[in-house]
């Protein structure tokens with residue numbers, strides 16, 4: 001029997017959530033050292049800032065930490081930054097249109113925080129910078145606007161976590177992010193989402209990568225969420241390069257519609273998009289990937305693989321390729337299915353039980369080789385993936 | 393050690409073995425010959441109890457116990473092991489981790505023990521970091537299968553064409569390791585492990601001394617006997633002639 005399950009395009013009205021948040025002050029660290037600490041650590045945010053080049057933490061609508069330890073790297077509240085630097089207005093709503101949808105409009109009308117990060121020309125971050133947007137209040141709508149500028153020849157690694165307090169069930173997170181990777185610069189952006197089961201999440205991101213620049217995006221979602229929908233768009237200039245690696249484990253009643261689009265508009269630019277999703281329980285996953293090649297010599301590859309672990313889940317894999325020039329080389333590989341019997345048999349022949357074999361295969365499936373990160377951060381991210389795979 | 397009696401086996405519903413008998417005693421090493429598609433691999437996977445290989449008649453007795461209805465995992469626990477002819481790629485599991493798993497060690501860290509064993513099989517440390525079978529060459533697959541078996545150290549060792557597509561130097565290496573797995577250097581009475589090796593060109597018999605040879609045809613063992621004699625008969629007159637002569641004598 002054919003089961004028709006619609007794609008997720010839930011329209012959730014931002015008006016249904018509250019904009020009233022109590023103020024949190026930086027001096028009061030009791031919450032982040034206490035009840036929130038575990039949730040923060042789980043998304044890679046270390047309140048002590050060990051081995052980080054800077055930190056930004058926003059609780060509900062209050063920025064309670066914005067510090068850097070490395071010269072040449074600045075982190076502040078984005079609205080504060082807009083007052084401080086007159087030139088910055090040019091960077092607002094350039095990579096994402098303010099009137100794109102109701103969510104970007106909500107952020108444009110009622111922004112509540114977000115970060116501005118800038119790496120000065122030639123500065124190379126030694127440790128990653130950590131940012132975290134945290135919701136501690138039930139039914140809150142958090143509407144952030146983030147701007148990241150990596151100036152010429154600079155190199156910046158950001159690890160960003162989004163999470164909620166353990167007693168929050170329902171909330172809304174709207175996040176507009178605009179990233180500018182200038183000539184010859186590198187930005188790696190690793191995002192870990194760890195939401196509560198009733199949280200609605202609508203990030204809207206645009207990334208502009210200049211000549212010879214590199215942008216690497218890693219996205220990790222391991223815990224149930226009500227509904228996440230995002231589709232960042234990256235524009236690659238001449239000789240620019242982008243890589244995106246997405247690892248999703250969707251469980252319970254999670255609705256997840258995640259993908260990314262890359263527009264290769266500069267000559268010889270390159271893109272590689274890798275997405276691995278696992279769906280269990282009643283989860284509904286749409287995994288998208290699109291590459292547009294519109295300049296000579298561009299190359300792009302996308303890989304979209306889904307593993308079904310239940311009969312009531314659904315994975316819809318949507319790989320798309322579009323070329324508007326003759327000299328574009330675009331390819332994709334997509335597969336959706338259950339765990340291969342042959343692989344299970346192979347592992348049982350080596351002494352594992354069937355359950356252990358299935359577990360090892362699932363762990364292996366999620367064990368995407370997260371590229372582009374400094375070794376310590378790479379190991380940290382792998383550890384986080386491993387932990388959630390073990391919990392399966 | 394292993395007694396197979398009148399075995400009928402279906403692969404995905406298709407009959408492949410039709411009344412096969414085979415006895416392998418403790419400490420013995422047997423080779424199995426036979427044309428392509430005659431059911432050699434199916435026999436091995438049937439002995440191991442792979443789900444798609446269904447026994448429709450007869451029985452398999454291992455160390456005195458009827459194992460016909462046991463799962464693969466249970467049979468492996470009793471001491472069976474195999475080197476596959478065509479193993480699948482396992483994404484995200486590194487060869488080094490796999491070798492740990494064979495030893496029953498579930499930690500993700502590659503241990504010194506694993507490194508030492510890998511070195512014996514001429515694998516570099518970088519090779520241990522590669523996903524199991526991903527892009528391995530034909531000869532590398534053979535060595536990696538033997539490496540995993542060495543870590544597992546089973547008492548009943550099945551090897552599916554360990555000598556196909558292997559260069560001369562690696563053949564010597566693999567031959568030596570198989571000899572070790574099967575305790576061939578021990579006096580016959582002290583050998584605990586037994587082996588069943590599938591081979592086409594019998595190359596392996598130049599490196600491992602073998603007690604018995606069997607020829608498979610039409611889903612049964614058509615002929616069993618002295619390895620040198622059988623191999624000579626096959627290379628001179630082909631499988632069918634070998635079986636005819638064998639049955640006449």
Ligand SMILES: Nc1ncnc2c1ncn2[C@@H]1O[C@H](COP(=O)(O)OP(=O)(O)OP(=O)(O)O)[C@@H](O)[C@H]1O
Nearest residue numbers: 403404406408426427428429430431432433434435
């Ligand atoms: N999954 C399957 N579905 C249908 N037929 C199969 C399947 N697996 C094996 N067979 C068939 O069973 C027969 C025996 O195959 P098997 O692999 O056991 O042969 P073999 O003797 O090992 O051959 P080779 O020397 O080429 O390795 C072949 O005809 C093969 O096509």
Ligand SMILES: [Mg+2]
Nearest residue numbers: 432433477552
């Ligand atoms: Mg075979």
